[in-house]
Amino acid sequence: MRLVNVVKPTHICNLACTYCYSDDVRKPVMAAETLGVTIRETLELAKQYESVDEVDFIWHGGEPLVAGREFFESIVSFQSEFASGVRFTNSVQTNGTLIDSRWAEFFAKEGFNVSLSLDGPEEINDRFRVYRSGAGSFAKTWKAIQALRAVGLNPGVCIVLSRATIDRTQEILRFLSDNHLRFNVIPLTLSGSARDHYDELSITPQEYARAWISMYDEWIDAKDGYVYGHDFVVKTRAILYGKAADCIGMSNCADFNLSVDPIGDVYPCASLSGNPAAKLGNIGDAPLVDILNDERSTTFRNRAVDPQCAECKWQHVCHGGCMSRAYKFTGNINSRDFYCPGLFEIYEHVAGRLAKHSIAPGTRNRWHMTDGLDPALVPFKQTATKEPPRVIPIHSIREV
Numbered sequence: 001m002r003l004v005n006v007v008k009p010t011h012i013c014n015l016a017c018t019y020c021y022s023d024d025v026r027k028p029v030m031a032a033e034t035l036g037v038t039i040r041e042t043l044e045l046a047k048q049y050e051s052v053d054e055v056d057f058i059w060h061g062g063e064p065l066v067a068g069r070e071f072f073e074s075i076v077s078f079q080s081e082f083a084s085g086v087r088f089t090n091s092v093q094t095n096g097t098l099i100d101s102r103w104a105e106f107f108a109k110e111g112f113n114v115s116l117s118l119d120g121p122e123e124i125n126d127r128f129r130v131y132r133s134g135a136g137s138f139a140k141t142w143k144a145i146q147a148l149r150a151v152g153l154n155p156g157v158c159i160v161l162s163r164a165t166i167d168r169t170q171e172i173l174r175f176l177s178d179n180h181l182r183f184n185v186i187p188l189t190l191s192g193s194a195r196d197h198y199d200e201l202s203i204t205p206q207e208y209a210r211a212w213i214s215m216y217d218e219w220i221d222a223k224d225g226y227v228y229g230h231d232f233v234v235k236t237r238a239i240l241y242g243k244a245a246d247c248i249g250m251s252n253c254a255d256f257n258l259s260v261d262p263i264g265d266v267y268p269c270a271s272l273s274g275n276p277a278a279k280l281g282n283i284g285d286a287p288l289v290d291i292l293n294d295e296r297s298t299t300f301r302n303r304a305v306d307p308q309c310a311e312c313k314w315q316h317v318c319h320g321g322c323m324s325r326a327y328k329f330t331g332n333i334n335s336r337d338f339y340c341p342g343l344f345e346i347y348e349h350v351a352g353r354l355a356k357h358s359i360a361p362g363t364r365n366r367w368h369m370t371d372g373l374d375p376a377l378v379p380f381k382q383t384a385t386k387e388p389p390r391v392i393p394i395h396s397i398r399e400v
């Protein structure tokens with residue numbers, strides 16, 4: 001099993017995207033000591049738990065590159081100091097605007113996977129991915145793609161499905177295919193700036209499904225110019241295997257996902273970072289393993305089954321959808337994902353497409369509630385005695 005730690009070196013960002021979900025008011029750059037403890041204790045978890053065979057570090061933010069190259073050099077040096085045989089990977093999720101040839105060379109040399117955020121062609125991207133001045137960021141991100149390619153890296157791009165993109169999916173897919181860009185698509189989350197501009201940005205679950213399906217059909221029918229589409233592969237795989245294939249469809253995503261913020265606060269998910277009700281502890285106050293085995297953490301890996309999900313044909317691949325989206329839209333991790341009706345339509349559609357080729361969905365995996373892992377092997381404590389937190393963070397914490 002892979003353990004994923006999404007680390008946020010800083011919440012500072014050089015852009016001010018209209019939809020940015022970042023809810024956090026605290027903007028420091030992580031201190032070297034916090035970074036060292038985070039890396040050491042995450043790698044320790046893999047040594048302690050037999051079922052954890054690899055650690056994925058995802059460097060996220062805010063804009064992680066704002067932390068500077070010295071910070072990234074420290075990452076590499078702490079990892080080589082503490083890994084002692086544990087396998088790990090590094091990925092960085094970045095807006096790309098700060099990437100020049102030196103950054104590109106660093107990522108190539110140190111084997112970082114690079115994921116850029118780019119919503120499509122310039123006019124579409126620059127509607128919401130902007131600097132504080134309102135100027136678009138496309139040109140700089142495009143330069144980053146060239147710089148990364150020049151050193152042999154093949155960056156992917158992350159596309160947010162919002163009002164700017166849902167009616168332009170064919171153009172976006174053509175752009176990705178013409179430029180050989182692998183991609184992921186994620187629907188808008190109600191959080192941070194997105195909350196302040198929700199009227200301008202929002203999409204309904206049905207609009208989400210329509211955009212996703214139109215892009216999926218074009219993608220799966222493509223005769224040439226194939227590019228890898230992560231969410232399309234993940235949802236197809238889930239239907240075929242009879243169990244969720246990524247954290248969004250897993251009932252217990254907090255079993256193998258955690259996130260550490262710039263001041264060492266630990267959260268069960270990067271999307272909940274900065275939300276006081278979801279804070280599990282601080283790595284300066286207790287060992288990470290104790291934080292993850294604490295009662296507060298176990299509440300996040302005991303998401304209740306929603307009555308409608310229990311009856312749902314696709315429960316074994318969806319499990320209520322994304323816990324953080326459920327929380328951000330309703331304030332309750334036990335509720336269904338806001339995009340539930342869209343998710344149902346999407347799974348139906350994928351199964352229908354497979355049926356046309358006489359491919360039947362996989363039978364429900366026996367351990368689908370533990371996402372295919374024998375419950376005895378699931379790391380960290382499972383049994384919670386307390387109800388999960390039900391604080392309703394309807395107002396951004398910036399207002400509190």
Ligand SMILES: C[S@@+](CC[C@H](N)C(=O)[O-])C[C@H]1O[C@@H](n2cnc3c(N)ncnc32)[C@H](O)[C@@H]1O
Nearest residue numbers: 019020021061062093094095117158188189194
């Ligand atoms: C918050 S950013 C942090 C990393 C980096 N600054 C970047 O833009 O890639 C991480 C990803 O979340 C996406 N994102 C931001 N706000 C979002 C929202 N309200 N809903 C869904 N995705 C969002 C961004 O487009 C980006 O791909």
Ligand code: SF4
Nearest residue numbers: 013015017020062095
């Ligand atoms: S989405 Fe990324 S680049 Fe845009 S404002 Fe948020 S943190 Fe910055």
Ligand code: SF4
Nearest residue numbers: 309312315318320340
């Ligand atoms: S599609 Fe909706 S009802 Fe079905 S499992 Fe997912 S969230 Fe629950």
